Amino acid sequence: MIFKPSKGFAGKMAKDAGTRGVLEVHAAAVAEAARQNAPGDQGRTVTIARDRETVSVGFASSIGHLIEWGSKNNPAYAPLRRAVRAAGLRLVEQGKKKN
């Protein structure tokens, strides 16, 4: 008996209907928490985006990075990072993967 790794296994799993369902549930929870954590009316700009393999939560706002990380004049509200933790997920910060 020989074990042969399945090429593209991760991609196949990401497209699986069951996996997508779990991703959607977690994304919805993170998005809701981020909306509550965001200052003022910025919560309204929290969006969920989807592609073939990922479900992403982010800000549809030109100042989203200021809200998340802050600046000289703005505090770091960190709504997305706090939302991930509140949802019980492990936070790993990395750039978007390119296939």
Next chain:
Amino acid sequence: MIPDVEKLTADYLRTAPGIEALGARVVGKTPEKLSTPWIKLVQIDATNAAVSPPERLIEFALQLDCYAGSSGGQPEATLLARTARAALVSMPDASHDGAVVTSVRFSGMIRLPDADFEKARERVVLDVSVWARPA
């Protein structure tokens, strides 16, 4: 009562040899003097660790904004962030007033220049999780 890990970490970094050698300040808000490098350290969260009774072991999420001085640029900001990271890794081995630090992990380190300065100031943002409990 949970320890003040934001203060504890700032105090620890201020006396870290690498940080002192760079002449960097560790502050809680943007300083008045911007010519020399600084680290702005803020706590963004403090949650109960899943494997611990409530309010015993806490995961403190800290954000360190490592800014270059007025002429240091990207190399200075990057060096400051890497120096801070190297110092923080040793926190569990050190003694801390009123607290025991059990683990330090990093979840992000991004180069994000701060455009709120007239000329964007080089900055590296370091996300750190410090697990600590009362001594």
